Every structure is written in C-alpha cells, then in structure tokens.
Amino acid sequence: MAEPRAVEAAVRAKLWDGPTRLVHWGLVVLIAFSWWSAETGRLTWHRWSGYAVVGLVVFRIIWGFVGSGSARFSRFVRGPAAVAAYFRTLPNRSPTDVPGHNPLGALSVLAILALLAVQVVTGLFAVDLDGFEGGPLSDRVDFDTGRRFAAWHELSFTGIQVLVALHVAAVIFYLVYKRNNLIGPMISGRRSFARDPGLTFAPAWLALLVAVLAGAFAWWVSKGLRF
Amino acid sequence: MGLGSVRSGMAAAVVIGLAVAAGGAIAQSGAGAKAVAARQSNFKQLGQANKALSDELKKGSPDKGVVTANAQKVATLTAQIPTWFPKGSGPEAGVKTAAKPEVWGDAAGFSAAANRSSGEAAKLRQVALGGDFDAIRAQARATGAACKGCHDKYRVPEKR
Numbered sequence: 077m078a079e080p081r082a083v084e085a086a087v088r089a090k091l092w093d094g095p096t097r098l099v100h101w102g103l104v105v106l107i108a109f110s111w112w113s114a115e116t117g118r119l120t121w122h123r124w125s126g127y128a129v130v131g132l133v134v135f136r137i138i139w140g141f142v143g144s145g146s147a148r149f150s151r152f153v154r155g156p157a158a159v160a161a162y163f164r165t166l167p168n169r170s171p172t173d174v175p176g177h178n179p180l181g182a183l184s185v186l187a188i189l190a191l192l193a194v195q196v197v198t199g200l201f202a203v204d205l206d207g208f209e210g211g212p213l214s215d216r217v218d219f220d221t222g223r224r225f226a227a228w229h230e231l232s233f234t235g236i237q238v239l240v241a242l243h244v245a246a247v248i249f250y251l252v253y254k255r256n257n258l259i260g261p262m263i264s265g266r267r268s269f270a271r272d273p274g275l276t277f278a279p280a281w282l283a284l285l286v287a288v289l290a291g292a293f294a295w296w297v298s299k300g301l302r303f
Numbered sequence: 304m305g306l307g308s309v310r311s312g313m314a315a316a317v318v319i320g321l322a323v324a325a326g327g328a329i330a331q332s333g334a335g336a337k338a339v340a341a342r343q344s345n346f347k348q349l350g351q352a353n354k355a356l357s358d359e360l361k362k363g364s365p366d367k368g369v370v371t372a373n374a375q376k377v378a379t380l381t382a383q384i385p386t387w388f389p390k391g392s393g394p395e396a397g398v399k400t401a402a403k404p405e406v407w408g409d410a411a412g413f414s415a416a417a418n419r420s421s422g423e424a425a426k427l428r429q430v431a432l433g434g435d436f437d438a439i440r441a442q443a444r445a446t447g448a449a450c451k452g453c454h455d456k457y458r459v460p461e462k463r
Binding site: 203205206207208210214215218219222300 | 347349351352353355357358361447450451454
C-alpha cells in the first residue's frame with residue numbers, strides 16, 4: 077500500500093473514468109428517485125428506476141473485473157490487515173495519496189453494491205398489500221412470499237440509507253478534517269497527486285460493450301426473464 | 304372528521320360501558336378483535352385473488368379459466384366489504400387495525416366508496432366472461448383505482 081503522504085508538488089492526473097463517474101451519479105439520482113416514487117405510490121416509475129439500477133449495478137460489477145485500473149476490485153479490495161493499517165492512519169490530518177479507493181473505502185463500495193443487489197432482487201419479487209402491484213418476477217411467488225419480499229425490500233432500503241449516510245459522512249470527514257476533496261474528482265475525473273500514479277484506463281468501446289450487455293440484462297429482467 | 308372521531312369515541316365509550324355493566328367486557332372486546340381478524344383474512348384473500356388475476360393478465364396469452372375464476376372471486380369478495388366493518392371493529396377493538404375511525408364516522412362516504420369498488424368489480428366479472436383480455440386489463444385497472452380511492456380515505460397508510 078502506498079504510504080499516506082502530503083500532496084506537495086502536485087501532478088494533476090486522471091483518476092476516475094467516465095463510466096465509473098456516470099454509475100456513481102446515476103445511482104445517486106436513481107436512489108433518490110426510487111425513494112420518492114415509492115413514497116408517493118408511483119410504482120410504474122419506481123419499477124423503471126429499479127431496472128435502471130439493475131443496469132448500473134451489473135455494469136459496475138462487470139467493470140470491476142474488466143474496466144479501468146481504479147475501478148477494478150482486484151486493485152482496491154484489500155485484506156483485513158491493510159484495512160486495519162489504513163484505519164490507523166485516519167487521525168492523521170494530511171491528505172492521503174492513495175490513487176482511488178482506500179482499503180476502508182473499498183469495504184464501503186462492496187457493501188453498497190451488495191445491498192443494492194439485495195434491494196433490486198427483493199424488489200423483483202415484491203408484492204404490494206393489495207395484490208395490485210408487484211415486481212416483474214412476483215408472479216413466480218405466492219402472495220405471502222411476495223409480501224415477505226416487500227418487507228425485506230423495505231428493510232434493505234433502511235440499510236442503504238445507513239450506508240449512504242456513512243458514505244456522505246466519510247466524504248465530509250475527508251473534506252473538513254483531512255482537507256481532501258473527494259467530490260471534485262468524482263465530477264471531473266481528475267485529482268492532484270504527489271507523483272503521477274500511472275493508472276491505466278479501459279477503452280471506450282469496452283465500456284460501450286459492457287453497457288449494452290448490462291442494458292440487455294436489465295431489459296430481460298424487466299420482462300420477467302422472458303423474451 | 305372531528306365530529307366523526309368524537310362520535311366514534313362516544314360509541315366506544317357506550318360499548319365499553321354497556322359491556323362492563325353486563326359483566327362481559329372481555330366477550331365484547333373479543334368480538335371487535337374477532338371482526339378485525341376476519342376482515343384482515345378476507346382482505347388477504349382479496350389481495351391473493353387480485354395478484355392471481357394480474358399475474359395471469361401479465362402473460363401474453365392468459366388462461367381464460369384462471370382469469371374468470373379470479374375476477375369472480377374479486378367481485379364476490381368486494382361486494383361483501385361493507386359487511387366486514389361491524390361497529391366495534393375499529394381502533395376501539397383494542398387490536399391493530401388499519402381501518403380509520405372515518406369508516407364509521409363518515410358511514411355514508413365509506414358506503415359510497417365501497418359501492419364504487421364493488422360496482423367496478425362486478426363489471427370486471429362481466430368483462431372477464433367476454434374473454435377480451437385488453438378490455439379485462441383496462442377494467443382491472445379501473446377496479447384497482449376504485450379500491451385505491453377507498454383505501455386512500457379510509458385506511459391508515461402502511462408505515463414506511
């Protein structure tokens with residue numbers, strides 16, 4: 077792991093590729109929209125929003141294996157020892173120079189993706205109180221099972237709210253305490269490093285190919301896994 | 304609404320008063336609770352029939368037998384709804400119920416809303432017999448909207 081170090085003679089370099097940023101902000105919008113559409117009973121829009129989340133999550137998972145360096149799980153997911161070591165550097169007020177997700181943030185990425193997967197899967201099978209509305213796979217389960225899925229859907233959303241709050245708190249902590257702006261790079265894709273981190277980026281055609289695959293999968297799911 | 308809750312509150316007080324006077328407080332509150340349980344089980348059956356119907360209608364070529372059977376079930380159950388709300392089966396029954404006091408406080412409004420639902424459900428049964436699935440889908444939506452109209456006014460929203 078790179079030693080956390082002060083950013084002095086800064087080099088501005090690309091950190092996050094377009095697809096990763098698009099997935100990030102897309103999820104921000106869709107999680108908010110899904111929440112609102114569920115609360116106000118707009119279930120048709122809620123389902124569409126859910127299919128879009130399916131597409132983004134599937135894309136991000138595939139991108140975590142074949143995408144750009146900073147997006148790959150193998151580059152940022154670390155063992156407990158690395159997480160503990162990073163955790164001990166948190167009180168240190170200087171900005172860290174880890175190019176991308178730090179070992180602790182990696183856990184947040186995994187937890188959010190996992191819970192989003194739980195969220196969409198439970199939504200697919202969920203049935204409303206009156207049997208009027210349901211996810212596209214709710215016809216594969218009986219009423220009681222569908223209601224149970226709806227309860228889990230509710231519960232896992234509470235989990236997502238907790239993770240989002242934690243994520244935002246961490247970003248504010250980095251901004252205020254460590255004077256490390258993580259928001260800017262997630263918008264522009266670029267940040268300053270002490271030295272060029274030498275990251276590699278996947279080509280646009282690969283992103284397009286993965287997007288088509290993820291989109292096709294989401295469409296198939298929306299059709300209840302029927303052609 | 305204020306008057307309604309005062310009236311239902313008074314009704315509850317009278318019911319409890321009578322019950323205590325008769326020395327049958329437990330039997331009385333038990334009747335309300337029983338009615339709530341029966342109502343919930345009936346509405347659950349209605350939900351099951353709704354789901355079975357909409358599941359079938361989602362298919363490209365629905366089974367007419369399944370559609371008519373469930374449309375029949377929805378119509379029969381919906382027509383019974385007014386009988387599922389005997390006096391004393393509101394919040395005063397002492398068990399958890401989503402029925403608002405307005406069901407009894409605004410009895411005329413509730414009755415009208417319930418009748419709108421059963422009217423649409425009866426039409427659904429008719430249309431189902433015709434076997435035109437697009438027409439059935441449209442009438443199922445109209446029925447759902449009528450049901451929702453009643454729920455929005457007389458049912459406590461699900462806790463989110």
